[in-house]
Amino acid sequence: MASKSNSTFSVLGSDLAIKGDIKASADLHIDGNVEGDISCSSLVQGETSTVTGAIKAESARLAGTVNGSITARELVILKTAKINGDVFYDALTIEQGAQVEGRFAHRDAKPAAAAPQQQASKPDLQVAS
Template structure:
C-alpha cells in the first residue's frame, strides 16, 4: 500500500496493521512547534486500490479506490475516487463516488459526486449536478425533533 503524506511523516509514523484488512495511520512522535503549524494529511493516489478499512488520525485525500470503511478527521474525495463502504469524518468534500453511508458534521458534495447510500450530516452543501441516491438526515434536526417530542409528552 502506498500512503504518502504531506508534509512527510517520520519513519516511525508508518501505517499500522491493526487486524486483517484494517490500517491505522497515526503519528506517534510529539510534533515540534514548526511541525505543529503545518497541516498533516495522507494521500491515496489514483493508482492505488485499498481493500480493507482505513482509520486515520489525520486528514485524508483519496484519489484511488477503497473497498472498506473510511474513518478520519477530514476526507477529501477526488473526482476519480471511489469508496465502497461507509464513511465517518468530521468534514467530507466528495467529488467522486461513494457506495455506502456517510456520517459527518460538514458535508460538501461537488457536481461530479455520486453518492449511493444514506447521509447523516450537521451542515450540507450540494452543488448542482451532484447525484444522491439515499436518505438525507440532519443531525441537529433529529435531536431537535426528539427534544420537541419529549417536551410534548411531558405536557
C-alpha cells in the same frame, strides 16, 4: 475536538486500490479506490475515486463515487459526485448536478420528531451553483 496545528496530510493516489478499513487521525485525500470503511478527521475525495463502505469524518468534500453511508459534521458534495447511501450531517452543501440516491438526516434529529424540528429551525441545506 481540537485540531492539531502540526497535523499531517495523507494521499492515496489514483493508481492505488485498497481492500480494508482506513482509520486516520490526519487529513486524508483519496484519488484511488477503497473497499472498506473510512474514518478520519478531514476527507477530500477526487473525481476518479470510488469508495465502497461507510465514511465518518469531521469534514468531507466528495467529488467521486461513494457506495455507503456518510456521516460528517461539515459535508460538501460536489457536482461530479455520485452518492449511493444515506447521508448524516450537521452542515451540508450540494453543488448543482450532484447525484444522491439515499436519505438525508441531520445528525441531531430524532426520527419521530424530525419534521417539527426542521420547521422550527433554519435549514442547514445549501445549494451551490
